[in-house]
Amino acid sequence: MGIIGDSLNRAAAATFSRSIPASAGAQVRFLVKHEKGSTRVVAERLGVSQRTVERYLTGQIRKPRPELADRLAAEVRRDWQPMVRRRARKQAAAATGITVEMRARFGLTAAPGTTDDGRVRLITQHLPPVSLFRLGRQCR
Secondary structure, eight states, X not given: OOHHHHHHHHHHHTTOSSOOOSSHXXXXXXXXXXXXXXXXXXXXXXXXXXXXXXXXXXXXXXXXXXXXXXXXXXXXHHHSOHHHHHHHXXXXXXTXXXXXXXXXEESBOOOTTSTTBOEEEEEEEEEOHHHHHHHHHHOO
């Protein structure tokens, strides 16, 4: 997903009423439950073997590698509290809209230190409810 879609997901995640499960075993159990008991699908999503997912379920493995822990948390966050996420998006789309901040580089490629050299600028743009509704439909 693009930068704006990721920003919308982070903003929706800020409205969660509960935090995501803390332990790796609880996160794997949540993903398996969300995938209707399919350890194979969860293994494909995480990029590990099906047996590894089963080991997390039984408690044989408790602490994942750092890169797997990041992927696991990201996958749980993606599926966590979909109704709360949907309600937050609807509320923002119907009421006030959102403000998006981005960084962009403007200018020409020139010798370092000259005034023509490109600079990073912060762009802040308020998106009205209509625009947010259109973005939300594209970011699903």
